Amino acid sequence: MKLHKLVVGITACGLLSAAATANAETWRFGLEEIEGSVQHGYAEEFKKLVEEKTDGDVTVELLPYGTWGSTYSSLYDAVQSGSIPLGFGSGALGGTVPESQLLSLNFVMPADQMETAKVLNSDEFLKSDAWQESFRQRGLVPIAELAEGYQVWTSSKAIHEPKDMKGLKIRVMDNSLLREGYKAYGASPISIAYGELYSALQQGQADANIQPVFAHEEMGFYEVQDYMIFAKQAQFVATLMANEDWYEDLSDDQQSMLDAVTEELVEKGYSIQDEFNTERLETIKEKSNIEIIELDDEQRDKFRELAKPVRESFVDDVGERGGEALDILLSAFDKTDGDSADDASADEDEEK
Template structure:
């Protein structure tokens, strides 16, 4: 089973507020992940392009995780209200834009992430009336879909067969479709804030975790988890 994390930052969405003032000298850009992450790399490149194309008149202020708060919903609220002009929206966006959960379904993405990104950024998907309207009626504008890599699991026990996931207390993003999915697999999914996840795994409040490989590394989850499973 290969689980693509689309708009669940393998992929995440690049969002803007409908109230964004494009001629402002500074654009605030909210990231769901920490400095040095894949999202941060994308954001740094975006900042450089904006500076180049605006002849230095526009500065993009990057706000990594923790700079705007710890609840993803707080970031989305800030973008909706225009306090933050741009941001990334992952699987946690499902509580704000339920239709975005479509991209959390397992098995629907091509194996090639470049092909996936091209398809999701096409006129038939990203610019379709239905997709745009699902965001715009909530004061958001979807600008692009960006790949981060396959999701993998970490646990403190080996997962070799579907039976091994039975009743596993695995952390998923705050997303009703993801909770239903892993419950259907037989696990016991739970939602824990990203910044609290390390200590939750350390203390046994969760037995497993779902992230792209780089997130397991940058957040040092490997220090409190014994196995990495490419499902």
């Protein structure tokens, strides 16, 4: 009799467990990067926290680069359609959300990477009407910003000043604002698919490249370049975005849980990128003879002055809402104690 009750109890528990599994929601999360990247590290922490905070009622399925298609636009389309409700969008997102090109502007963010992460995820910027509406008009909702480290140049020639970039065929993401920014430095920006970039650098179809350190290492770009240049002109930023209909269908508790998770991940995201980029830079130094160049303040100022007019082009291209988002971001950075990029907001006010 006791054995019978034990079997019944085990069976009942099994049925309850199976029922719970059957009723669990699955959130598909598309990444622009491969496993072992900063986005993947962040996504793993996101998955862990969501599943913990929902007691397993939600499972998160991670979809690294290549599992959803071969072009970034495929991922963005999937998030817009809802087939993948969560995804990252970065430099190439400008074709879908033009205002997102704001995060590609050079010499807007402070050199302090932690301050950048905090401001980008602050309610003042992230939840501002200007930023939210830029995405919501395209069926998307921005729910977090992941700063993945400095955008670092690699090149076949040394770069110390803008004159060194004259005519340089530098690969940029398919982003009109990035192209304009590097034209302002005198370069000849070109767009090449990420998966084809190594061979393009190797064969001389491109002379230079822009990536965070971890990407230079994991894709081996440093193997076919002679110089790595730190100008601290911008950080690589990816927006964690959700399908708008999917997000609005979440319960209030689920939305609050997402807020708690992304808030917790601001410092964690910084730690992940710092660890990745520090370790990967050491790997690059150990495995190659690439020359590291760090620009000083005087050299950076020469690039900064050429970058400022591109802000006006950004506003002209994307409209008033983009200008408002830029003003909010500059104002928020001016309030920090970090090494501000420049007196940007004051300049903007004078121009108005």
